[in-house]
Amino acid sequence: MLEIRRLVLLRELAIRGTIAAVAEALNFTPSAVSQQLSQLEKETGTQLLRKAGRRVQLTPQAEVLVAEVTEVLDTLERAEARLQAAATRVTGRVRVAVFQSAALAFMPATLRAMALRYPDVRVEMVQREPEEALRETWARDFDMVIAEQYPAHAAPHHPGLDRRDLTTDAIRLALPAEEESLHPVGSLDTARHMPWVMEPRGAASRHFAEQVCRVAGFEPDVRYETADLQAHMRLVESGNAVALIPDLIWAGRDTSARLLELTGSPRRTIFTAQRLAGAASPAARAFREILEQTASYGTATSTDSRRSPTGVP
Secondary structure, three states: OOOHHHHHHHHHHHHHOOHHHHHHHHOOOHHHHHHHHHHHHHHHOOOOEEEEOOEEEEOHHHHHHHHHHHHHHHHHHHHHHHHHHOOOOOOEEEEEEEOHHHHHHHHHHHHHHHHHHOOOEEEEEEEOOHHHHHHHHHOOOOOEEEEEEEOOEOOOOOOOEEEEEEEEEEEEEEEOOOOOOOOOOOOHHHHOOOEEEEOOOOOHHHHHHHHHHHHOOOOOEEEEEOOOHHHHHHHHHOOOOEEEEEHHHHOOOOOOOEEEEEOOOOEEEEEEEEEHHHOOOHHHHHHHHHHHHHHHHHHHOOHHHHOEEEEEO
16 A cells, blocks of 8 residues: 555645755655655656656656545545544644734634633644635645735635635725825825835735726836835835725724725725635634634724725726
């Protein structure tokens, strides 16, 4: 019978691309990974890897094994979830990947509620960018991901992931208070003359923000670039920049910034995703339910009272 641990290494190589990346992810040495894969070739009696320059590629036979071991891992995950469901107490571990604004808005209350209601569940949280986290959840690095999707910019879909919408939040033009700004502005049209802060290129939010500006007829002067939305807030509040910021980032705090609606009232969708194979896990189910309750409460007490009703042309 084939050794399951070696088959997992082969699958990891298919996902991560290089032996070095597999070794880093699984805390092995590259030589140990190579030795295990060589042993797997001996067990199967067929070539599984071939050199392609300085890298290795999987042969068609290896691709067959990867597909089969994925089914085996799904079966084992379903079995573990059903075993946990048969217990009298909710126990286990939930590994969650989450992006910054959701971590700030939802996780403190969710983690507190989990600790009170399910003290035998260990929740581990890692901050990740949504697209990266979705792939890592599919690859089994995490049990669940909290991700985002901007208007007209679909998040990646991976097979075997169950997506469920968590909430939506409005995306507004954030302007400095007039007394803080060196260049007072009151609309998207006049904001064309201000410095902008945006996330790095490649981020869904960056693509959305640039398209909004281009549709309005100008190319934004992106003078500041950072993935940290709290830095966006501070740059706006200090009068140094303007930005398009989702409401969730303001949750739980007051701001001196002026928040103006955009034409069409665009909204960002925040959703969770987990592998279907682990859907029966009581720990994961409990976490998802409490997270949804937290998000529902947060939406009901959002920043609507601070926004300006003025539409931005």
